[in-house]
Amino acid sequence: MASPWFRYSSPATFYPLAGKMISWFSGAAAVLAVAGLAIGLVVAPTDAQQGDSYRIIFIHVPAAWMSMFLYVVMAGWSAAALGFNTRLSAMMAQAIAPTGAIMTFIALWTGAFWGRPTWGTYWAWDARMTSELILLFLYLGIIALRNAIDDPRRADRACAVLALTGVVNIPIIYFSVHWWNTLHQGSSVSLTRAPAMAAIMLSGMLIMAFAAWFYSIAVTLARVRTIIVERERGAAWVATLREVRNA
Amino acid sequence: MSEFFAMNGYGFYVWSAYGVVALALLVELYTLRSRRRAVLEEARLEQPDTPALPGAAE
Numbered sequence: 001m002a003s004p005w006f007r008y009s010s011p012a013t014f015y016p017l018a019g020k021m022i023s024w025f026s027g028a029a030a031v032l033a034v035a036g037l038a039i040g041l042v043v044a045p046t047d048a049q050q051g052d053s054y055r056i057i058f059i060h061v062p063a064a065w066m067s068m069f070l071y072v073v074m075a076g077w078s079a080a081a082l083g084f085n086t087r088l089s090a091m092m093a094q095a096i097a098p099t100g101a102i103m104t105f106i107a108l109w110t111g112a113f114w115g116r117p118t119w120g121t122y123w124a125w126d127a128r129m130t131s132e133l134i135l136l137f138l139y140l141g142i143i144a145l146r147n148a149i150d151d152p153r154r155a156d157r158a159c160a161v162l163a164l165t166g167v168v169n170i171p172i173i174y175f176s177v178h179w180w181n182t183l184h185q186g187s188s189v190s191l192t193r194a195p196a197m198a199a200i201m202l203s204g205m206l207i208m209a210f211a212a213w214f215y216s217i218a219v220t221l222a223r224v225r226t227i228i229v230e231r232e233r234g235a236a237w238v239a240t241l242r243e244v245r246n247a
Numbered sequence: 248m249s250e251f252f253a254m255n256g257y258g259f260y261v262w263s264a265y266g267v268v269a270l271a272l273l274v275e276l277y278t279l280r281s282r283r284r285a286v287l288e289e290a291r292l293e294q295p296d297t298p299a300l301p302g303a304a305e
Binding site for chain 2: 041042046051052053055056059060063098099102105106109110113114116117215219222223225226229230233234238239241243244245246247
């Protein structure tokens with residue numbers, strides 16, 4: 001365990017490192033969000049077909065990407081927690097769930113307010129929307145399961161098993177627009193072909209995606225620090241923390 | 248300026264989306280901050296013999 005990679009797998013060493021990273025990631029998120037919103041709401045021109053309703057894309061797509069990406073990361077930490085029995089991995093999984101749930105809610109909500117003017121309905125039970133709703137229930141189920149189990153180590157294992165089971169939903173969300181005939185449109189951006197949108201719109205959306213990414217990292221790190229203090233509060237190193245002594 | 252908020256007739260949809268996103272993120276940040284304060288306070292109460300650092304009250 002002498003490898004530098006394992007040095008930070010202990011909550012006591014990760015706690016101060018996470019504290020330093022939060023200011024960097026939140027600063028980057030704020031700068032990118034201001035730039036992305038300026039492009040999305042002001043610089044980018046009105047869409048020829050959808051008018052200004054398309055501007056919802058600048059929050060909808062980044063939130064939808066994050067909702068799936070955070071789930072995969074949470075499942076990865078869950079697998080590590082089960083495989084290596086490391087406390088910090090389980091704490092990371094625990095810290096990601098609320099932000100994942102919020103990103104999923106944002107994707108659904110902004111989708112509804114984009115769907116109404118473009119398709120004429122806030123909601124349809126099509127494969128993309130239904131599987132994204134199931135993703136929200138997975139996140140909420142994992143949070144509820146943890147709250148229902150008193151022993152944190154048992155909660156870690158139960159939540160990890162549920163998170164890993166739910167991973168099957170991620171490819172279903174991602175490929176739903178190909179596998180089924182959905183009201184939801186296919187992807188506008190893919191790795192295999194040129195994006196089906198103007199460069200300025202694409203750049204605004206990608207900047208917002210990075211903002212969402214850095215925001216999620218900053219908030220997750222802040223939450224994992226709180227979880228560390230909560231779960232390690234009996235440990236000697238927690239007692240020496242300045243913020244604990246002055247709380 | 249009012250033209251900007253009107254969004255060519257789509258103002259209701261655009262601002263309903265952006266407004267709720269702003270609200271959701273604010274709620275997340277506020278909840279996180281109050282949780283952190285409560286947890287730090289709890290951790291301090293577990294160490295009743297440790298005196299507060301002088302002159303560094305928050």
